[in-house]
Amino acid sequence: MAHRPIPEPFQRDRHDHQECVSSAVEAAHELCVRRRIRLTELRRRVLELVWGGHAPIGAYDILDTLRGERRSAAPATVYRALDFLLENGLVHRIESLNAFVGCGAPRQAHSGQFLICRACDTVAEIDDGEIAGVLSRNAAKLGFRVDRQTVELTGLCPACADAAG
Amino acid sequence: MAHRPIPEPFQRDRHDHQECVSSAVEAAHELCVRRRIRLTELRRRVLELVWGGHAPIGAYDILDTLRGERRSAAPATVYRALDFLLENGLVHRIESLNAFVGCGAPRQAHSGQFLICRACDTVAEIDDGEIAGVLSRNAAKLGFRVDRQTVELTGLCPACADAAG
DNA sequence: TGTATTTTGTTATGTTATAACATACTATGT
DNA sequence: ACATAGTATGTTATAACATAACAAAATACA
Missing domain, CATH: 3.30.1490.190 (Ferric-uptake regulator, C-terminal dimerisarion domain)
Structure with a gap:
C-alpha cells in the first residue's frame, strides 16, 4: 500500500508533522504483521513519542510524558519498548546524545x-x-x-x- | 625530537606497551609546553591510566585506580582531567561506549x-x-x-x- | 609581595540505564 | 474451554555515567 513519503532531510519546514507520525506508525504496524511480532499499545505509544519531532528524544523525556498516561510507567517500561523498536529498526539511537530518533525507512535493514x-x-x-x-x-x-x-x-x-x- | 612510533592498528601483539604509555606522555608534555598549558601531575596520571591499554576505559574505572593513590579523587576530579585531555586532543571519547582512549597522534588536529x-x-x-x-x-x-x-x-x-x- | 587566574578539593545532585523477580497477557495444542 | 508455554509488563531497587556549585590551594605574573 502507498504511504506519503516522509519528507527528505532538511526539506521539513511547514510540513504536516502528524503525517510523519502516522506514516511511521503505519509502517511499523505493517512491519510487525509481516514479521509476526507484536506492536503493542505501549510500543506503539513509545514510537509515537519518539516521533514527536525530528529531534532526538531522551528515554526519560519519553517517560515523563508516559507517566501522565500510564501510572505504571517506569524506566524499564521505556527502555524495553525502545529495545524492541531498536531491534526491529523502527528507531535509532544517537550515541553522541544518548537519545533516540524515529527511523524514516524501516523497511530495509x-x-x-x-x-x-x-x-x-x-x-x-x-x-x-x-x-x-x-x-x-x-x-x-x-x-x-x-x-x-x-x-x-x-x-x-x-x-x-x-x-x- | 624522535619518538618511537606507536604501533599501527592491530599490529599490537607482544608490543612493549609501556613504550606506548611513555610515548604518549612525552608527546603530551611537548604539546603542552608548545601551547603553554599545564600538564599537571593529575592530568598526566589520568592520561597514563587512559593509556593503560588499547581498550577504552570508563571514567569510573579511572577513578577506582586514582582513589588508591589520591584520597581526594572524586568524579569531578576525573572528568575535569578528561575534559582537559579531550580539549587538547590527547584522548578521544568513544561515544558508543561512554569510554575513553588515548590518542596516538595528538600533534595534528x-x-x-x-x-x-x-x-x-x-x-x-x-x-x-x-x-x-x-x-x-x-x-x-x-x-x-x-x-x-x-x-x-x-x-x-x-x-x-x-x-x- | 600582592593579586588575578587556574587548578583541585569537596559535597551534592542530576541523568542515563539495567537487574531481578512478580504478575499479567497472548497464542497454541488438545 | 483448559492447560501451558512463551511473551510482555509491573515493580522495586540499584548501577553507571556526568555535572553543578562553591571553597581552598596552587600558580603565574605584574
Missing part, C-alpha cells in the same frame, strides 16, 4: 548515518551507500570486519547555516 | 575514526582522509555544514576475525 544540527536539534537520517562502502572497504584493508557503523555528523543544517551566515 | 573490536575490546584509531572527505562532501551536497564527525566501526579485528573463522 541499514545502519544509517545521521546529520545532527547543533542549532535546531533536527536530525536527518541518510542512508548513503557510498559512505557505508568506503567505511567497510577501508576497514577491510586493515583486516577489520565491520558489523555495525556509527556515523554521526554534527554541524549546521541548511537553514541554520544560512541564519549563521 | 583531527576527529579520527575508530575501529572497535567487540571480541577483544581493542580500539584502533585511524585518520582516514578519504573517509573524512566523503562524509563532508556528501553532507555538503545536502547543504549540511559538518563541524564534527563521530565515526565508530564495531566488528572484529584481524586476530579475532581469524579466531572466529
